[in-house]
Amino acid sequence: MREFEFIDRVMPDVPPATPEQRAAVRARLLEHGHGSVGDRRDVRPTGRRGRRGVTSGGRRGSPRSRRGGMPGGSLGGWRGVLSGGWRGVTLVAAAVILVIGAVAVLLPRSAPAPATLTPRQRLDAAADRLAAQPHAVLRYWRQETEIVRRTKGADGHLVEERASEVVAIGRDGDWYTWYEPVSTKPYGAAATEAWRRSGSPRLCPGRGCDPNLPVYPSRSMSRPLAVAPGWTATLPELLALPREAAALKAELLRRYPDGSDESRDQWLAQAARLLVVELPTTPGTQAAAYRVLAGLPGASVRDDVRDPAGRRAVTLQAPVRGVVSSQLVIDPDSGALWAAQQVAPVPGLAAGVPDVVTSIVRRAWTDARPTPPPGCRECSGRY
Secondary structure (H helix, E strand, O other): OOHHHHHHHHOOOOOOOOHHHHHHHHHHHHHHHOOOOOOOOOOOOOOOEOOOOEEOOOOEOOOOOOOOOOHHHOHHHHHHHHHHHHHHHHHHHHHHHHHHHHHHHHOOOOOOOOOOOOHHHHHHHHHHHHHOOOOOOOOEEEEEEEEEEEEEOOOOOEEEEEEEEEEEEEOOOEEEEEEEEEEEEEOOHHHHHHHHHOOOOOOOOOOOOOOOOOOEOOOOOOOOOEEEOOEEOOHHHHHOOOOOHHHHHHHHHOOOOOOOOOOHHHHHHHHHHHHHHOOOOOHHHHHHHHHHHHOOOOOEEEEEEEOOOOOEEEEEEOOOEOOEEEEEEEOOOOOOEEEEEEEOOOOOOOOOOOOEEEEEEEEEEEOOOOOOOOOOOOOEEEO
């Protein structure tokens, strides 16, 4: 049986069949063909033969009588040859088809090339995943952030101040917040060299700089749920905000104050940003706020920016207000907010480098009551 040799010639790139595959194909061929491919029992000339080359009538068959080689000079002989020959060809073809099918099953399927998404499509996909996350409201909403500010120090050199902040909003009307300076150091090679030449003095604010006020609140205790000028929400109002972009936009603009110094788009951008960055809202409302901001005139989305930890992110930039721009740095996989950045011109700071970065360290609902650090005054209140 040479069908596999034929397959090897016409399909040199196909991996060789295993003994088990060969046996399975032979069994199927024999089942359909009722015998070996080389069996010629059905190939019989119509005239009976005696000895070689002599017909039953005693006359030796002549070349003319065989008409070009027909066995026994009979058309029936051709039928036999064609029957046996085409059966062999058909069985070989069947073997090829069976082996091709086996190879197609065994070889791994090639993965389709990933589709190229635009930055806005990446943002929409991240927002979809964020909105699909489960959401359980417990006793307190708590957010911990790390804040970096790059500004001019007391000596006129560029410094980087680092601090941590905690905000906790309770369902019972209690709320807590404290801000703790962590460190201050020169920012950039020029500022660092100037600081060293001046004797490397201690830079404040930082941990231990003010022993009488190590931690303190950094925001107004009277309006923890202020969304935008003219609107201070309640916690149930925030949790009930729409989770679809068009409905959220309409609900926010319904609260736009008459006679505001800000345009409707400016006011809307401020409100949507605070809903994402500072306030307890549902994942669906946060995702809708992304889309509201992305749809404002002057907004833009990029996917070639990295967050403060160096991770590739989707960055949503709200419309620029004067010379200040606000950016939301978003996890492209989960849709979670990684950081909020402000970019404003600061002498000595390279263009485009954020002067304020607020990185989300932890954000969750919890049943544990917050405990402000010792010495923290006016770090809790009611709203």
